[in-house]
Amino acid sequence: MNNTVIARLVDVxxxxxxxxxxxxxxxxxxxSLCRGDIVVLVGLSGSGKSTLLHxxxxxxxxxxxxxxxxxxxxxxxxxxxxxxxxxHKIGFVFQSFNLIPVLTAYENIELPLLFKGLEKKAIxxxxxxxxxxxxxxxxxxxxxREMSGGQQQRVAIARALAGKxxxxxxxxxxxxxxxxxxxxxxxxxxxxxxxxxxxxVISSHDSVVLDRIKNVVHIHDGKVSVDTEHxxxxxx
Amino acid sequence: MTIIKLINIALRNLFRNSRRTLITVLVxxxxxxxxxxxxxxxxxxxxxxxxxxxxxxxxxxxGTGHLQIFKQDALQKEERYPLEYGIEANDKLQSTIESxxxxxxxxxxxxxxxxxxxxxxxxxFLGMGVDPVKESxxxxxxxxxxxxxxxxxxxxxxxxxxxxxxxxxxxLGEEMAKALNVKSGSGLMLMSTTVDGxxxxxxxxxxxIVRNTIKSISRYYLLTTIKTAQNLMQTDKVSKIVVVxxxxxNTDPVRPLLSKRLNGSSAKxxxxxxPWHDLAEYYNSVMDAYRIIFSFSGIIIVVIVFLSCTNTxxxxxxxxxxxxxxxxxxxxxxxxxxxxxxxEGFFIGLISVVVGIALKYIFSWIINNSGFMMPPPPGxxxxxxxxxxxxxxxxxxxxxxxxxxxxxxxxxxFVKIRKISIVNSLTHV
Numbered sequence: 073m074n075n076t077v078i079a080r081l082v083d084v085x086x087x088x089x090x091x092x093x094x095x096x097x098x099x100x101x102x103x104s105l106c107r108g109d110i111v112v113l114v115g116l117s118g119s120g121k122s123t124l125l126h127x128x129x130x131x132x133x134x135x136x137x138x139x140x141x142x143x144x145x146x147x148x149x150x151x152x153x154x155x156x157x158x159x160h161k162i163g164f165v166f167q168s169f170n171l172i173p174v175l176t177a178y179e180n181i182e183l184p185l186l187f188k189g190l191e192k193k194a195i196x197x198x199x200x201x202x203x204x205x206x207x208x209x210x211x212x213x214x215x216x217r218e219m220s221g222g223q224q225q226r227v228a229i230a231r232a233l234a235g236k237x238x239x240x241x242x243x244x245x246x247x248x249x250x251x252x253x254x255x256x257x258x259x260x261x262x263x264x265x266x267x268x269x270x271x272x273v274i275s276s277h278d279s280v281v282l283d284r285i286k287n288v289v290h291i292h293d294g295k296v297s298v299d300t301e302h303x304x305x306x307x308x
Numbered sequence: 309m310t311i312i313k314l315i316n317i318a319l320r321n322l323f324r325n326s327r328r329t330l331i332t333v334l335v336x337x338x339x340x341x342x343x344x345x346x347x348x349x350x351x352x353x354x355x356x357x358x359x360x361x362x363x364x365x366x367x368x369x370x371g372t373g374h375l376q377i378f379k380q381d382a383l384q385k386e387e388r389y390p391l392e393y394g395i396e397a398n399d400k401l402q403s404t405i406e407s408x409x410x411x412x413x414x415x416x417x418x419x420x421x422x423x424x425x426x427x428x429x430x431x432x433f434l435g436m437g438v439d440p441v442k443e444s445x446x447x448x449x450x451x452x453x454x455x456x457x458x459x460x461x462x463x464x465x466x467x468x469x470x471x472x473x474x475x476x477x478x479x480l481g482e483e484m485a486k487a488l489n490v491k492s493g494s495g496l497m498l499m500s501t502t503v504d505g506x507x508x509x510x511x512x513x514x515x516x517i518v519r520n521t522i523k524s525i526s527r528y529y530l531l532t533t534i535k536t537a538q539n540l541m542q543t544d545k546v547s548k549i550v551v552v553x554x555x556x557x558n559t560d561p562v563r564p565l566l567s568k569r570l571n572g573s574s575a576k577x578x579x580x581x582x583p584w585h586d587l588a589e590y591y592n593s594v595m596d597a598y599r600i601i602f603s604f605s606g607i608i609i610v611v612i613v614f615l616s617c618t619n620t621x622x623x624x625x626x627x628x629x630x631x632x633x634x635x636x637x638x639x640x641x642x643x644x645x646x647x648x649x650x651x652e653g654f655f656i657g658l659i660s661v662v663v664g665i666a667l668k669y670i671f672s673w674i675i676n677n678s679g680f681m682m683p684p685p686p687g688x689x690x691x692x693x694x695x696x697x698x699x700x701x702x703x704x705x706x707x708x709x710x711x712x713x714x715x716x717x718x719x720x721x722f723v724k725i726r727k728i729s730i731v732n733s734l735t736h737v
Contacts, residue, residue, distance in 0.1 A: 131637050131730040152642065152732065159639025166734060170634040180311075184638045186310045231638070294553035 077140075078238050078271045079105040079128055083193050084137035086123050086294075097123040099294040105239070110262065112282060113275040116292035122243060124291060128273060129162050129241045132156040142238045161186055163232030163270070165242035167259070169224040171216040177203070177227045178212040181234050188235060190202040202230040205267075206260055222253035226260060233264055239271040246278050254281055274299070314644065318651035321624070330619040333659050339613035340664025340710045343606055345671055347702035350602050352695045354595060361591040363450035363557060367386035370436060370531075372584040373415060373445050373550035374559045375566060377405070380580045382547075389503050390420060394545030395579075405551060406546030408514050408566040410558040412449065415442040415550040416538040421498030424478075424530060426488045429624040433484065435498070436529040437537025437546075440467040440474070449552060467530075469516040476536050477515030481529030481605050492516055498532070551581075559583050617656055617717035621649055625721045632725055633733025634643045645725050650719035661707045672696040 087097040097120045105111060105128075113121040119295060126132035138147045142161050146154055159301055164170075171180045178199055185195045201208050206226040206271060216224050225245060232240050242261060246254030265272040274281060282288065290297045322329045365370040382393035395401070397416045405414055415474035421431045444464035469492075470477045478496065482486070490496060494514045502508045513533065519526075538544055553562055563581050571577035585592070625632070635645055680694040 101337075126731050127636070131734075132425075151636075155636070155639055155641045157639075158637065162639075164637050166634070170630065170734065172317070172323060172631055172634070174317060183313065184640070186313050187640055187644070 076107040078107050078109070078142055079103075080138075080140040081124075081127070082138045082140075084127060084134045084139060086120075086127065086132070087135050096294050096295075098127070098134070101294075101296045103296060103298070105273065107238070107241075107271055108265070109271045109287060110265055110272045110285055111274070111287045111289055112285040113273065113289050113291060114277075117277075119291045120294040120297050121291045123298075124289075125241050125243050125273065125275050128239065129164060130158050135243050147228060159184060160235070161238045163230050163235060163237035163240040165225070165228050165240065165245045167244040167247050168217070168223070169228045169248075171224055171227055171231075172302065173216050176213050177208060177219070177230075178217055178224075180227055181231045182217070184231065184235055199230075202234045205233075205264060206230045221249050221255075222256060225249060225253075225257050229257070229260055229264070233268060233270070235266065237270055240265070240270065240278065242274045244276055244278075245274060246276065246281065251280065254278060258284060309448055310644070311647075314648045317650050319655060321628075321648075321652055322655055325624070325627075328620060328623070329656065332617055332656055333663055334657060335616040336613045336660030336661035336710055336714055337667055339609045340660055341667035341671060342609050343706045343709070344664065344668040344699060344703060345675070346602055346605055346609075347699040347706065348668075348672055348696035349694075350598060351697040351699040351702070353598060354695065355410070357591055358556060358584075358588075359450060359453055361588040361719055363446050368388040370417070370438070370443070371550070372586050372587045373446070374553040375420045375563055376558060376571065376582045376584075376587060377549040377551065377566075378547075378580045378582065382582050383582075389505055390501055390541055391418070391543050391545045391547065392541065394418075394547055394548060396544070397546045397549060401549075404569055405549065405566065408562060408569050410553050410555075410562050411444055411566075412552045412554050413442060413620040415439060415446065415546055415552065416534060416546040417550060418534055418541070418545075419547040420537055420541055422498060422540075424484070424488065425497045425499065426494070428498070429488060431484065431487055432528065433498075433530040434528045435500075435532060435537065437532055437534040438470075439466075439534055440471040440728060446550075446552060448450075449701065464583075466516045466518050467703050467722055470531065470533065471692065473513055473515035474533050474535070475510045475539075477527075477532065477660075478502065478536070479516050479518050480511045480514060481526035482517055482519050483526035484529060485514070487527060490514050500540050502540075503545075508540055510536060512536065518722060532728055536551060559585075560699075569709075583607060600666040604673055606709075610709055613660075613710060614717050617653055617714045618720050620656070621653060621716055621718050621721050622724065624652070625649070625724045629728055629733045632728050633730045636728070636730045637734065642722075642726055646718070646722050649721045650715055651718075653715040653718035654711060657711035664706075664710065665703070667730075672698070712737055 076242045081101050081103040082097055084101045085096065088097050101124065114197045119144060123132070127134050130141065131151070133151060138145055140146070141157060144157060146157065172183065175183065181199045181202060182195055185198060195235065201211050206229055208223060208226050211219060211223060219227070246257055246259065249257060261272060262284065274280070275287065322335040361372055362374060365371040377395065379393040379395055385393065387393055402414060405411065416439060419438065420435045421433060422435065424433045444467040447464040466479050470479055480490070485491065488496065492514050496512050496514060498510045498512055500508060534546065551566070553559060560583065563583055567581040570581065632645055675694060675696050682694050683692045684691050
C-alpha cells in the first residue's frame with residue numbers, strides 16, 4: 073500500500089427520478105482510495121453502495137461533484153468517452169458473474185485483452201498466469217454453462233485482473249455462492265490484491281467479508297462514513 | 309485479431325438460437341430464390357421476345373433480322389414516289405454484305421401499300437414482298453435456337469405455300485381474309501402506285517391465311533413475293549435488305565464492320581445499317597414495362613428479407629441486453645458491439661445465398677418440367693410454355709442484394725445498443 077491516490081470522489085451527489093419522486097442516492101460524497109487499498113462498502117439495501125460502485129467504475133454518471141480515476145477527471149466525459157478508461161484502468165467482478173455464454177473461460181478472459189491491443193503471445197501467457205492464480209487451468213476450454221457458480225466467479229475475477237487494472241470493483245461477489253465457495257472467492261480476491269497491488273473495492277452484505285476486510289466505508293442514506301484506522305487515504 | 313474474434317462470436321451467436329436463425333435464413337433464402345427465379349423468368353421472357361422480334365416481328369414488316377440495310381436517304385428524306393430511295397439488290401452487294409463475317413444469310417424485302425379488292429369490296433393493306441425461301445430460313449433460325457428447349461415451334465408452311473403459288477400468290481392476315489370473305493385459292497386484285505406515279509393493278513391468288521403474332525395487324529397484313537410486289541410497282545429495287553447473323557450477340561460487333569464494307573471511308577455514307585433493337589419498338593416498350601414490374605417485385609422481396617432479418621436482430625439485442633451491458637462495462641465500445649451484430653447479419657445473408665441457390669435450382673427444375681402454359685401476353689395470339697433460365701449473370705447481384713440487406717438490418721440495432729444503460733443491463737434478466 074502506498075499513498076498514490078487511484079480514485080478520488082469530491083462532493084459527489086447522485087439523484088434518481090424527477091420532481092417529487094426525486095431521490096438522493098449519494099449526498100456530497102468525498103472519498104479517496106489509494107493504490108493497493110482494500111475497501112468494503114457496507115450499507116443497507118438501497119443505501120447507495122451500488123451507486124457508489126457504479127460511479128467509481130465509470131458505468132454511471134454523477135449529477136454533481138468530480139470523480140478522478142488514476143489522475144483523469146471523468147466529470148466532463150460521457151459514458152461512451154469513458155470506454156477506454158474502463159478497458160485500461162478498471163476491472164469488474166459482478167454478482168451474477170456476467171460471463172459471455174458463447175465464449176470459453178479462456179476466451180472470456182481474452183476478450184478485453186484483445187481490445188487492449190496486446191500481442192497474441194502476451195495474451196496467452198497472461199491468461200495462463202491468471203487462470204493458474206484462480207486455480208482454473210484445467211477449465212480454460214469450458215463454457216460458462218459447463219462450470220459451477222464458484223468456477224464462473226473465478227473466471228470473472230481472472231477476467232477483471234488479467235488486464236492489470238488500477239482498480240478492481242466487486243459488486244457482491246459472494247452473494248450468489250454458498251459460504252464455502254464465497255470464502256474461497258474472497259481468498260482469491262485478497263491474495264491477488266496483495267500480489268498485484270491493485271485497489272480493490274467490494275460492496276457486500278456478507279459478514280465473512282466484513283470480518284476479513286478492515287477498511288470499511290459505511291453508506292447510510294447516501295452519506296458516507298469511513299473507518300480510517302488502516303488507511304489515511306480514504307477520506308479527503 | 310479483434311475482428312476475427314468478433315466474427316467468431318457472431319457465428320457462435322447465430323447457433324445460439326438455431327431455430328430462429330433457421331427461420332430467418334429460410335425467409336432470406338426464399339427471397340433469394342424468388343429473386344433468382346424472377347430473374348430467370350425475365351431472362352427467358354426477354355430472350356424469347358428478342359428472338360421472336362428478330363424472326364417473326366410484331367409489326368406488318370415481319371421479323372427484323374439482326375441488322376437491316378437501308379439507303380441513307382430513305383431514313384432522312386421523304387420519298388416523292390415509292391422506292392425512290394430503294395436498294396438495287398444485286399449479286400455484288402450480296403457478296404459485299406456476306407463477306408463481313410458471322411452472317412448467315414440476307415433477305416431482301418419490298419414494303420408497299422395500296423388497296424386489295426375482291427371485286428365487291430376494297431380495303432387498304434400494308435404489304436410486303438418477300439423471298440419465301442429466305443423467309444423460311446428465318447423461321448428455321450428460330451426453330452434452331454438451342455436455349456429455347458421448350459419454345460413454340462414456328463411453321464414455315466405458309467411460305468412454302470406462297471412459293472408454290474408463285475409468281476402471284478398472297479398470304480393474308482386472318483382478319484383481312486374474313487373482311488374480304490376469301491379463302492385459299494380465291495382470286496383478288498392488288499392496286500398500288502408505281503414508281504412513276506401511275507396506278508397499277510395485279511391479279512393475285514390467295515396462297516394462304518396466316519395467324520399473326522399481334523391481332524391488330526391481322527386486318528392489314530398482306531405478304532406476296534418480291535416479284536409480284538416489284539411487278540405491281542414497276543421496279544426492280546427493294547426497300548431494304550435484312551441481315552441474319554449466326555447469333556444475336558454478334559449484332560453490335562458486326563454492325564460497324566458491315567457499315568464500313570458498304571460505305572468504305574466515304575464522308576457521305578450511302579447505306580445505313582440499323583440493328584434490330586433500334587427497330588423493335590414493341591420489344592423495347594415491353595422490356596420497359598417488364599423491368600418496372602420485376603424491379604417492383606424485387607424491391608418488395610428485399611424489403612421482406614430486410615424486415616425479417618431486422619426483427620431477428622432486434623430480438624437478439626433484447627435477449628442479450630445483459631451481455632451487451634457487460635461488454636460495455638469491461639470497456640468494449642458500442643462500435644465493436646454493433647459490428648458484431650453486422651457480422652451476424654452478414655453470415656445470415658451468406659448462408660441464405662447458399663440455401664437460396666439450392667432452392668432456386670430445385671424450383672426452376674420443378675417449373676421447367678411442369679409443362680405449365682402461360683396465357684398469351686397482351687395483344688398476342690398464342691400461349692407459351694413457362695420456362696425459367698438459369699440467369700447465372702444475375703446471381704452475384706442478387707447475392708449482393710440479399711447479403712447487403714441482411715447485414716444492414718444489423719444497423720437498426722445501433723440505436724438500441726447505444727441506448728442500453730450499462731447499470732440497468734447488468735441486472736437485466
